[in-house]
Amino acid sequence: MAAALAFDRRWIYLGLGLLITGLYAFGSPEELPPAAPVQEYYDAIEKLPEGSIVMLSADFDPASAAELYPMFYGTLHHLFRRNIRVVGVCTWPAAPPFSREAFRSIAPQYHKEYGKDWVELGFLVGDDVAMGIIGQSLRSAYPNDALSKAPYDSFPLLRDVGDSSRGIAMLITISAGFPGILEWIPQLCTRYDVPVLAGTTAVQTPSLYPYHPRPLLGYLGSATGATQYLQLVAPGTPALVPVREENQRRMVAQGWGHLYIVALIVLGNIIYFRSRRRAA
């Protein structure tokens, strides 16, 4: 058994690498049935009245962008398509470029005007403290915006938000860890009664279960949730079709990757039990 398990682990790496690469290269997109929380996430945005103001928080970095950026991208398309006004904030220092890229590429497609339909406020340092400041007074948190550095009250959208978070109809956070949804809930959602939706990484998804369905109305968990959501949003949004297909293609490789890991668990245990029987 020692010999069987002591073989070079780089063969396991190679096997995984070749499997994922091959299946990504030759796989074709597959439809996934949406899970209930994903459908609730979609429905919650669909139910928002036109002209509502939503705070969209980018709380991730490049390490988690693989799972989260498709969620952020799809959500922004969805919000603009529904004529929801969006205030963009970030509590992770590595998030602003992703947020900026998404807003810059998506807003013009819907002829959305900066200052009236969307505003980017940027990164605020402090984790929980930043969320506490935002919850109490968005104007105190962001005296100026991130793009043009103009004062808060010079934007019609922010004048409509007003001072406190009561002007925000909903918080949507795409979060990778700390700080994220688990900090937004105490600092903003339960304290100031702001409804919340979340998109999160696979690692954090189990932690969301206690908060669903209250205060968390719906959520997208992991790359699976992202793909299921894109399937719901893409019809009626041509720009999202290639993004949806790319994610569906990735899920094929994902599935075989899982089978590989399960096979490794089974194989490792078979070798272990056989060697134990031999030793006995």
Added chain:
Amino acid sequence: MILLQQSPAWIDLDPTAPPDLLGAFLICLLTLSIFSFLYRDNPFYKLAEHLFIGVSTAWYTLEFYDSGVKKALLEYVPEKVHALHDPALAAATEMGGYPVTPGWALAWRMGAVALSLMLLARLVRRDAWISRWPLALIVGIYAALKMTGETQARLVQQIRETMVSLWSADASAVTIAGNLVLVLGLVCVLVHFLFTFKRGRTLAGFSRVGVIVLMLAFGARFGFAVLGRIALLIQRISELSSYGQPDYSMGGRGWVATLLTPPWLVGGLIVLVLALAALSRRGEPEPPAA
């Protein structure tokens, strides 16, 4: 997410432009250098690792400086000084929505300036006593914020969400079973973490059920962790393959054009160098793999 619509330039600093060739080569080189660590530690990986530390430290410094120092101090203080002489600005001065005079706003912010200077005393002496004052303030504020928020959102609300009806007239058997599992499982896990009572048979029984529930939860966490890690790997492969498009090729046609794209050229170079190094090391004992 940017779809290629025109041939890429060699270098383009415009973030809205398609990825440039130099950028493509750099991304492929850095990505494959990190992956080369799976074979063994090597200079490609070390270079990429140290470059990452340097660039990421600088990025986080820039963002923290911008949000916490430049906006909160370097722009705020001159703005309030200006407001001292401008009635319109003075009327708009507020702290947390509460109107204050610019003088008060400045005075309060000077407190932050003083505490920041005390914190910087650590540059001179790591255990400078005066640097404990700002740390004490941070600890007190974070403790208070966490305490109130956690109690409301996790303690009170979670208990409230648990104390709901276990069944209703139209609930299915599976739903009722699930609700029972939820409540009993929760109680058993909480009992497992009770260490202030002596464990008799009853308590031990509840605790054992709690352990079973915890093991199922940790197993689920492991499953999701695998999902997340593989998703990251697939995204890297996806990005590498996007730079293997003909638009990024250095020339040729068909499979030759594909081989002359950044991922293949860079990958070939790394494999060649590592192979030559391995050949030159033949006969030496192998160090432990990654």
Added chain:
Amino acid sequence: MKREIPILLTVICGLLVVAAFFAPAPDAARGLQPSVWQAINSELLEWAKILVAVAFLLGIANVVRINLRQIQARHVDRPYKVVLLLSMFAFLVVGLAEMHERDLPNGIVRVLVPADHVTMKDGHVVAGWVQGATETGIRMRDSDGHDLPEIPHDQVALVSEPSAKMWVYFKIFAPLQATMFSLLAFYVASATFRAFRARSFESTLLLVAGAVVMLGQVKIGNDLTGGMAAPVEAFLMDNFVKAAERAIAIGGSLGVLATGLRIVLGLERSYLSE
């Protein structure tokens, strides 16, 4: 004094933040205006925010100190430490220049900050440095530092604002960080084969739960199990996992409450290295 004042600071600031939690929250609809409690709370949170940022800036001094020491000691990885410091300082210089573009002298801006380009609808391109936008147009400065006439928004076809900082972010920082974390996929596979053993009933449960989740989350896993994996996974997550996570959240919050009370009442002093 050296010990008492920090404890007093902790207690006072902590109690003020707790008191603000219980003060009435402003609500324009009900005519509740922000009170002095909101003012104090807001400013204390701002102080904490600023101090966190300054503390991070201290960290960079530490990074420089450690690496310089290793360079001087002729560490075997000395060339890489040089790369680390050079890349860090180069990026800092470029980033700070872009951040303070409006405050720096022209000569420095011309060298360190790439020029912006505004393409007009009639085809011609205006090069310079965008200073900002008003409701009517875009304000730009030319290479000599003189303000150009404001360009009305309705005459603008495209604004291109190149950024070396963003280029480095997307071409160096982002791929490096993403790839570093993607290595974990390989380590998980290796650890799964070498270490995950069903040695006991509990560990078997853990492995089975993990396998159920892995199979239930993907189409092929669900298909191979005859459609059973997904509903079983859903039941597992909605009930067992929810119970455990909720219990952990409740238990954790009790711990945070107890520790927070000790800190805010001045009973906990370990953070002062005592």
